Amino acid sequence: MATFEPAYRRLLESGEFERRVSQAYQHLSICDVCAWECPVDRRAGRLGVCRTGLRAKLSSYGAHLGEEDPLRGWRGSGTIFFTRCNLRCQYCQNHDISQTDVGDEVEPEGLAAIMLELQAAGCHNINFVSPSHVVPQIMAGVYIAAQAGLRLPLVYNTGGYDSLAMLHLLDGVIDIYMPDMKYGDAQIARQYSKIRNYPQVNQAALREMHRQVGDLQIDERGVAQRGLLVRHLVLPNGLAGTAQIVGFLAEEISPHTYLNLMDQYRPDYRVHLIPELNRRLTSQEYAQAVEMAHAAGLHRLDERNHFIWFPR
Template identity: 55%
Template sequence: MKQDKEFLKKLSECLEKALEISSNCELCPRKCHVNRLKDEKGFCKTGRNAVVSSYGPHFGEEKVLVGRFGSGTIFFTHCNLACVFCQNYDISQLGKGNEVSTQELADIMLELQRMGCHNINLVSPTHCVAQILKALLIAFEEGLKIPIVYNTGGYDSVDTLKLLDGIVDIYMPDIKYGDDERGMRYSSAPNYFSVAKSAVKEMHRQVGDLKTDDRGIAVKGLLVRHLVLPNDLACTEKVIEFLATEISTETFVNIMDQYRPLYKAKQYPELSRSVNRAEFQRAVEIARKHGIHLW
């Protein structure tokens, strides 16, 4: 139980480690070495406090998260990636949102639970792990019981993820590319695929394959997203091969077809169109060939 003394003690210890890391920030693989505790800002443009763009019950997520009453999403402003095609660029890159205190973030979580949401869905949480842990310590003490979802772009540090062991119930990484070079070109993320593979292995070690309750709502486990890009720029087969051979063929994957050339995408001719039906179908067939569960 996340309200017992031993758990809260462990959470408090993890928070202290996260704050220490934030003082010379290495929370994510970028390792900007700024003092976030003194409100210094690195690549993610986030200092002492988290910035939230919006929150509320969300019905556009995977059905296994949405259920009847919605997924309790909290959209964090800014990001540790810089995807040139980001559909939420006003939030991730332009900084739309409001700074929140630890108590305010905890209150948001508790409000979402009171609204009947099936989980707390932390969207783009990587750069806000310390603030999230601090808020969770308050929220758990005040009765937060629903599962915690870590909804990430996949560019996560294994050391930081280890601080979330036993705290996060459901990991939902988006593996964007099966190639480091593409990750650098389109998301300004050095060694993206290498980093994401290590991160997803750690996530799966912690929570295992996806598990649902008798209502079909996720309670624990790994759910992977993969956005198909035009001209196979996401290197889909490499992503699927990794999941099938190094994670589990029981992995649930949501292969997404909603790519549109937004934000700066039209500056890249190879990204300047939507994904066609044949490209999406090929991605689905690759997943089926490798025995992966499709969501």
């Protein structure tokens, strides 16, 4: 088995990584770190939509076995959960993490120590969850950890509302991009996640991610090493725009895109105020989503068992 070398090791050895970290931090001064482009001075403690200043805030970290099989393997994905997500999904199933102020602020040195701890625990990768608003801090942490011997693939696990400027700085740093494609319609995205121009921003980000890393590559052990893995949460009543999303992936990204069509939607958070989302997904709705993906030409669908609620 060939020895895997994560992309960021080459940047570290060339000296380019340090320059990238410095560039990323400059974006905090008039913040355009995520697609909101607020533009506040986070280095001076000003807060924008993400409510995050100079330091990233973590809710938890650890070996996570709930991810897709190519990520979790048999030892788990080394998952680091950031708080204060830059989305405002009204049905968020992690709202206790993403929409609250729980957790602890961490310096880059502390973030680096966590990565090295997860590596020592045997995790297959380092998985940054909700990273879009803290890219500079992540890059600084990875730079420190890489100097101390970090050698695991890095997973960028994002809601998909990402800045192209940050993605360009991450070129050669991130090995595996795992974006959500939440919506095919901008008005629906504004209504249910309080964000503007989501499909336009999201699709541009997907194009850039795929340009950098290509289709998902899985080694002989079944563990992902590099590439793009897309998640799409199927919503009741077709509100996620699944047909548009699978069509875009097949036609403009790659028919070999690894796609997890997720069926675990359940009414949560503020959904009691949104009648059209205030129920579980049905087996028929999920089956239709799978049929749409196949009809579009996508053939690499995540194969985990899906458990669907059957309405009486």
